[in-house]
Amino acid sequence: xxxxxxxxxxxCLLLVNSNCKEDDEEPAPSDSGINFxxxxxxxxxDEEGNTYKTIVIGSATWMAExxxxxxxxxxxELPAVPAAQFISRTAPAYYDGSAEFIAIYGRxxxxxxxxxxxxxxxxxxxxxxxxxxxxxxxxxxxxxxxIKEIGIQHWVKPNxxxxxxxxxxxxxxxxxxxxxxxxxxSDGYWWANxxxxxxxxxxxxxxxxxxSTATPDNGLSIRCVKD
Numbered sequence: 001x002x003x004x005x006x007x008x009x010x011x012c013l014l015l016v017n018s019n020c021k022e023d024d025e026e027p028a029p030s031d032s033g034i035n036f037x038x039x040x041x042x043x044x045x046d047e048e049g050n051t052y053k054t055i056v057i058g059s060a061t062w063m064a065e066x067x068x069x070x071x072x073x074x075x076x077e078l079p080a081v082p083a084a085q086f087i088s089r090t091a092p093a094y095y096d097g098s099a100e101f102i103a104i105y106g107r108x109x110x111x112x113x114x115x116x117x118x119x120x121x122x123x124x125x126x127x128x129x130x131x132x133x134x135x136x137x138x139x140x141x142x143x144x145x146x147i148k149e150i151g152i153q154h155w156v157k158p159n160x161x162x163x164x165x166x167x168x169x170x171x172x173x174x175x176x177x178x179x180x181x182x183x184x185x186s187d188g189y190w191w192a193n194x195x196x197x198x199x200x201x202x203x204x205x206x207x208x209x210x211x212s213t214a215t216p217d218n219g220l221s222i223r224c225v226k227d
């Protein structure tokens with residue numbers, strides 16, 4: 001009888017621990033709707049019929065969603081290529097993601113595509129424009145939190161200091177790097193207009209950071225700024 005009771009007690013303890021572990025696990029990044037929050041959004045529609053929310057931050061009007069176009073602004077068709085082919089590609093291209101992924105996170109573009117991807121009347125932001133955005137929301141030390149979508153539906157825990165207090169609604173689309181889609185859920189990366197500089201926000205940081213280490217085979221998200 002003692003052995004049976006001991007077995008039952010162990011089984012109960014195992015079930016309790018199992019349930020606790022499940023509650024503590026980080027959710028998988030979701031492909032369901034974006035939480036834009038309550039802001040005074042405008043809108044714009046590109047030449048392919050994709051409509052985006054827009055938001056004024058500081059003195060600039062930014063897209064509040066990642067770009068989705070499949071053509072350059074001169075009408076040139078962009079090829080969709082798998083992540084593995086980014087390694088050897090220097091001609092313009094975008095990552096061949098699923099429709100569900102693109103609906104939320106937009107597309108990833110390589111460096112050659114980035115400079116001509118924004119629709120007419122819009123442009124790829126310069127480093128100064130990214131710096132001005134950061135300054136408008138409180139500076140680089142807090143800008144990551146200020147621009148991130150709130151919650152953990154798309155960002156993994158802890159989504160540090162996420163407020164989306166200015167409507168930018170940054171999402172963790174990750175990047176194409178070394179032939180694979182990486183960091184989805186934990187990082188959002190956006191091109192600047194020199195094809196080597198990018199700005200990024202991370203789930204574990206309040207800061208927005210920048211590096212000038214991008215290579216032609218990287219695939220990053222794009223936010224356009226109104227001319």
